[in-house]
Amino acid sequence: MAQAAITLENVSVELGGRLILEKVTCRIEKGCLTAVMGPNGAGKTTLLYAILGLLPYKGRIRFDAGGGSRPRIGYVPQKIDLDRGAPITVRDFLVSGLSRRPLWSGVNKNADESCKKALDRVGVLGVFKSPLGRISGGELQRVLLAQALLGDPEILILDEPAAAVDISGEALFCDLLEEVHNDLHLTTLLVTHDLSVVATHAHFVLCLNRVLICAGAAREVLTQDNLRRVFSPHVELFIHKNGGKDNPYRIGHGSPD
Secondary structure (H helix, E strand, O other): OOOEEEEEEEEEEEEOOEEEEEEEEEEEEOOOEEEEEOOOOOOHHHHHHHHHOOOOOEEEEEEOHHHHOOOOEEEEOOOOOOOOOOOOEHHHHHHOOOOOOOHHHOOOHHHHHHHHHHHHHOOOHHHOOOEHHHOOHHHHHHHHHHHHHOOOOOEEEEEOOOOOOOHHHHHHHHHHHHHHHHHHOOEEEEEOOOHHHHHHHOOEEEEEEOEEEEEEEHHHHOOHHHHHHHOOOOEEEEEOOOOOOOOOEEEEEOOOO
């Protein structure tokens, strides 16, 4: 069995008297890209917040790599509250997370170079001096990914990172994410609603709907029976005749073509 990066044991989260997660027990395998799926309100983001230490929970979350000490974690949120008119550049935004000094006191040259390297890694070095509020949604998501990579993370956690971009932009972002995951040998935990993304990129899948419905290798979990249990009795999983080995699935409703 592969080494676990994160182990959850009977993890429950209650907010405002409502049980959001109930006794979730699972493993996040080290070095794998694991997708978390489920309908709206299933507790996916709550699970990420518990792992990040942002919410109280019952049960146990153990980081198994590194003797159980907390690893370096990079986090990419679904969105950020952004004043589009604020006079802040992409450079300022990234550097502010690296330096303890205020920006007006000057920026260390090494911090500048680290930010440029991270932006180049995600393919948007050209926005380095651009106003943060004027870049596109796709560029902003790449900037947020660059910010997460600045801390040299061992674990990368993403909450529907491409939700604000169109389908083609989402595909490009997920291709980039897989490339970064492989190149940097990360453990990646990704929340997504897009089953095609899961089928194409994920090694393992966790299916949530308040409780853990099923978990395992993507090709084993993505069955019509499991999808009906998680989402709806009407969801269907079709096999692409010309999909190829990298994306043999199409997700839809109704009857296959």
